[in-house]
Amino acid sequence: MIGEATCTVIPAGLLDDSVELFTHCGNEYATLQSAVVPYVSFPEWILALLDQKIETDNDISSSLIEADILNPDMARRQVVRCLYGVFDGKADIIDGVLQSAEYWNCANRGNCPYEGRLCKAVLIRSGVYLTPREVDVIKLIDLQANEIADKLGIAESTVPTFKRNIFQKLKMNRAGDLIKFAISKNLIQLT
16 A cells, blocks of 8 residues: 555554553653653552462562561552663553563662562573673673673683583573564663
């Protein structure tokens, strides 16, 4: 058809029934039913999903207790911040089911005592995660081994081992596939 419009990717929750959770300027929001909804207006069913996540994940619940975040609203808000903090346009709730946590470049990465417990490591497939150091290597994948080693403060000889382990975990052979994966998981951004 002449003049047929092309479709663009629309963030979750704007034209469908899914939900995108995110933070902006220290506040928690959701895209829901074609609107951006602040935390104070989250419907009960989203709050119940967040409560269920807290109750069923021992790492999350113990981290919240250790951090003295006992108020249910504060706990839910922390879960949104730590597990779904970035607006990536991808659904965090689909058909009423809370999806796996997403990686995002939180300002507390590397300094948070709850890293990897409250926030989650990058899930590859059921039960297989990338380690924080593997994530660091992936973020620098376009550099030479000596540059990666310098930036991470590791021996240059360990960089090929990290890369090999990453490719094995991901069941990939090509750097291009790794870059696509990294973009899809918010590990690197196109500039």
